[in-house]
Amino acid sequence: MKKYFAISSVIIVFFSLFNGCSNSKYPGYELSDNGVNYKFITRSADTAKAEVSDYVVVNMTYGLADTLLFDSKTLDDELVFPYIEHTFEGDLYDALGLMSVGDSMAFVIVADSFYLKTANMSKLPSYVKAGEPMYYQLKLLRVETRKQYQQAILGAQMEKRKKEISTLLDYVRNNKISNPPTASGLYFIETKKGWGHKPGKGDICNIRLMVKTLNGTQLYSNLKKDIPVLKVEYGKEFDTKGFMEGLGMMKEGGEAKLIVPSNIGVGAYGMQGVDGFTTLEYKLVLESITPFAAAEKQRLEEEKIRNAERDKIKGTEKAKLESYIRKNKIKVSPQPSGFYYIERRAGSGKQAVHGSTVELNYKLFSIDGDLISSSYEKGQPLKFVLGTGAVIEGWEKGIKLMSEGSEATLVIPSNLAYGSQGKGKKIPPYSTLVFDVELVSVK
Numbered sequence: 001m002k003k004y005f006a007i008s009s010v011i012i013v014f015f016s017l018f019n020g021c022s023n024s025k026y027p028g029y030e031l032s033d034n035g036v037n038y039k040f041i042t043r044s045a046d047t048a049k050a051e052v053s054d055y056v057v058v059n060m061t062y063g064l065a066d067t068l069l070f071d072s073k074t075l076d077d078e079l080v081f082p083y084i085e086h087t088f089e090g091d092l093y094d095a096l097g098l099m100s101v102g103d104s105m106a107f108v109i110v111a112d113s114f115y116l117k118t119a120n121m122s123k124l125p126s127y128v129k130a131g132e133p134m135y136y137q138l139k140l141l142r143v144e145t146r147k148q149y150q151q152a153i154l155g156a157q158m159e160k161r162k163k164e165i166s167t168l169l170d171y172v173r174n175n176k177i178s179n180p181p182t183a184s185g186l187y188f189i190e191t192k193k194g195w196g197h198k199p200g201k202g203d204i205c206n207i208r209l210m211v212k213t214l215n216g217t218q219l220y221s222n223l224k225k226d227i228p229v230l231k232v233e234y235g236k237e238f239d240t241k242g243f244m245e246g247l248g249m250m251k252e253g254g255e256a257k258l259i260v261p262s263n264i265g266v267g268a269y270g271m272q273g274v275d276g277f278t279t280l281e282y283k284l285v286l287e288s289i290t291p292f293a294a295a296e297k298q299r300l301e302e303e304k305i306r307n308a309e310r311d312k313i314k315g316t317e318k319a320k321l322e323s324y325i326r327k328n329k330i331k332v333s334p335q336p337s338g339f340y341y342i343e344r345r346a347g348s349g350k351q352a353v354h355g356s357t358v359e360l361n362y363k364l365f366s367i368d369g370d371l372i373s374s375s376y377e378k379g380q381p382l383k384f385v386l387g388t389g390a391v392i393e394g395w396e397k398g399i400k401l402m403s404e405g406s407e408a409t410l411v412i413p414s415n416l417a418y419g420s421q422g423k424g425k426k427i428p429p430y431s432t433l434v435f436d437v438e439l440v441s442v443k
Contacts, residue, residue, distance in 0.1 A: 026108045026133065032098055035090035037108040041137075044102025048143055050083040055149040056096060057142040062134055064111065067127070069134075078141075080149070087118045095138060104139040122383050157268055160277040164262060168279050171214045177259070186242045187259035188249050194286060196252025201235035202292035205247060208285040213278055214259075229287060233295075240265040243282060250286045258282040310420055314430040317414060320367050321432050324411070339394045340411035341401050349404025350442040354387040357443040358399060365434040372426045372433075381440050392417045395435065404442045410435040 024031040029039050050056050057080050063069045072079040086093045091114075095107045111134040115121045124130060144152065171177075172187070181187050199205050206229045210221040222230060232238050234247060242260030250256055260280045262268065270276040290298070324330075325340070334340050352358050359381040364373040375382050384390035386399060394416030402408055414420075414430045422429040 024108075029106075029108060032090075032094075034086075034094045034097065036095045036098060037090060038095060038098060039106050041104040041106060042102075044100055046101040048101045049099070050096055050140075050143045052083060052085060053146055054083045055080055055144045055146065056083050056140060057144070058096075059139040059141060060136065062136045064128070064132060064134060080144075083143075088113045091118060092136065092138075095136070096140065099138070099140045101140055101143055104137070107136050107138070108133050109136070110134070123380070157277070161262075161268075164277040164279055167214060168259070168261060171259070171279075181259075182245065184242070184245060184264050185261045186245050186264060187257075188246050189257040189259075190250075190254065191257055192253075192255035194251025194254025196289060198251055199234035199248060199286075199289050200292060202295065203234045204290040204292075204295040205232045205234050205286055206230070206288045206290070207232055207247070208287060210283040212281050213274070214281060219272075219274065219280075223283070223285070240271075240280070242280075243284075246282065246284060247286065250284065252286055252289045255283075255285045258284060310429045313428060314420070317430045317432055321411070321413060324367050324432070324434075330411070335397065337394075337397060337416060338413050339398060339416055340409075341398055342409040342411070343406065344409060344436075345405075345407040347403035347406030347439060351403045352386060352399050352439065352442050354400070356386045357383065358386060359383045359440040360399070361438040361440060363436040365436075366426075367432040367434060370426075392433075394433075398435070399437070399439065402437070402439045404439055407436075407438045410437060 024037045026037050029037045031037055057078050059072050060079060061068060061071045083096060084093055090107075090109055092109075095105060099105055111128050111132045112124060112130060114134055115124050115128065177187060177189060179187060179189055208223050208229055210218065210223050212218045222228070232247070234244070238244060240260055242258060242264035245264065246256060246258035246260070258281070260282065262277045262279060265280050266274045266276060266278050268276045270278065274280070330340060330342060332340060332342055350356075361375045361381050362373075363371065363376065365371055386396060389396075392412065394410060394412030397416070398408065398410040398412070412433045412435065414432060417433050418427050418429075418431065420429050422431060427433070
C-alpha cells in the first residue's frame with residue numbers, strides 16, 4: 001500500500017507577490033507566455049539560465065492540495081536531471097525556462113498532464129481526480145553543461161574508487177592477509193584443501209557460500225545445511241567475475257575466502273542492491289562437482305522426461321477441446337486459424353482493427369473451467385494496441401472480430417496461445433484457453 005504524507009504548509013499556503021488582476025485561472029498566480037501558471041518566491045541577481053541539454057540541480061516538492069507526493073530533501077543526494085524540451089505547455093521544463101540560478105518559484109499544473117504526458121501513464125492513479133491541480137515549489141540551485149556534469153560524475157567515481165582501495169588495503173592489513181592478489185585484483189585465501197579436481201568448463205559445481213561487504217553486512221548465505229546447495233555451471237556467467245575466478249582456483253571438497261574488489265565484482269554502478277565501488281567478501285565451499293559429461297547426460301534425460309510429458313499432454317488437447325465443444329453445445333464452426341469465436345452480445349461501436357487501442361475486461365479459464373486470471377479481480381480493464389504482439393495471437397485475431405460494446409467467448413488452442421512451453425504453473429504446455437471478453441472501448 002502506498003503511503004502519502006500531509007503536504008507541508010509551503011505548498012498549501014501561497015504567497016501573494018503580485019497585485020492587480022492575474023490572467024491565470026489560479027488565484028495569486030500569473031500566466032506566462034509559455035503557459036506556466038507561476039509566482040516567484042525569491043529572485044536572485046544571477047542571470048544564468050538553463051539551455052536544452054544542460055543539467056539542472058534543484059530543490060523541489062510537488063503534491064496535491066492536501067498530499068505531498070515528492071520532496072527532494074528526502075533523497076540521499078542532490079536532485080539532478082537534464083533540461084529538455086517540454087512534455088506539455090506549462091510543465092516543469094517551461095517553469096525552469098523562466099528561472100535563473102538562485103530563483104525559487106511556485107507553479108501549478110493539471111495533475112492529468114503530469115501523469116498521462118510526463119510520466120506516460122495509461123490512466124490516472126486512484127488518488128488523483130481528473131482536472132485536479134498539482135502544486136510545485138522549485139528552487140534552481142545550479143546549472144551544469146553536459147561536459148561539466150560528466151566531469152563531476154567521473155570525479156565522484158574516482159573518489160569512490162580511492163575510498164574503496166583505501167578500505168580494502170586497511171582490511172588486508174588488519175586481517176593480516178599475506179596472499180598477494182591475482183592479476184585481476186582477487187585475493188584468494190584457501191581455508192581448507194580440497195581432495196578432488198578443479199572444475200572444468202560446463203561442470204556443475206554444488207556450492208555453499210556466504211557473501212558480505214567488508215563492513216560485515218551480510219548479503220546472502222546458504223551455509224546452513226537446511227538450505228539447498230547452489231548448482232553453478234562453471235564458466236557460465238554467475239554473480240561476479242571475481243567469484244567465478246575464485247571458484248576455478250578451488251578443488252572439490254575445498255573451502256576458500258575470496259576478496260573481490262569492484263572492478264571484478266559489482267562495478268561502478270553496483271548490483272542487486274549493493275552500491276558501486278563496494279568490495280565483497282565470499283566464504284565459499286565447493287562440496288562436489290558433477291563433470292560436464294555426467295551433467296549433460298542428466299540434462300538430456302530430464303529433457304527427455306519433460307518432452308514425453310509434453311507429448312502426452314499434446315495428445316490429449318484435441319480430445320479435451322472436442323469434449324468442451326460438445327458439452328457446451330457450441331454450434332459455430334472454428335475460424336480458419338482454428339480458434340472458436342462465440343458472440344454473446346453484438347456491439348454497436350467502432351470496429352477493432354490493426355493499430356486500434358483497445359480496452360477490455362476479460363476472464364481467462366482453463367479448458368477444465370478453472371479461473372486463471374480476470375481483469376475484474378485486478379480492478380481495471382486491460383489496455384493495449386492491436387498488432388503489437390502485446391497479447392497472444394488467438395486473442396489478437398478474436399478481438400479483431402469485435403466492435404466496441406460487444407461480448408464474446410474465445411476458445412483458443414495452444415498453437416495460438418502459449419504452445420509447447422506454457423506459461424507458469426497455471427498454464428501448462430499444450431493448453432487450450434477460454435476467454436470471456438467484453439470490449440469496453442476502441443480508439
